[in-house]
Amino acid sequence: MSLDSVTGVGLRLARQLCDEVSRDHSGGHARLRLHMRFRLTPSQIDESTGPAGTATG
Template sequence: MTCEHLNRIPSPGAHGAHRGFGLYLIRRLCDEVRLDRPDGHSRLRLHMRYPAAPVARRRME
């Protein structure tokens, strides 16, 4: 896998079969996607940012 695979826009293949949409969805859903190739194996690191959870107020008695 290379960076070109991550940046490719999927298109319908033969007989209307769709391929390559997994990487496309990963790029669309994640805030950051990193490709690493340790020892010749592909590894994706996916990062998603979530809004901070509101702090619950304690009731003072």
């Protein structure tokens, strides 16, 4: 497998795994920001608290 065939795979993978990917190339430096939203499943929510961890009653 040549290097040309794998270039950009990391960025493509990041875009598949993350909700938002942004790149910035200001000042001669590269910055990559990855954003992932945390989603609770019903089994992770305790009955005494709401989805945000606040008391419900």
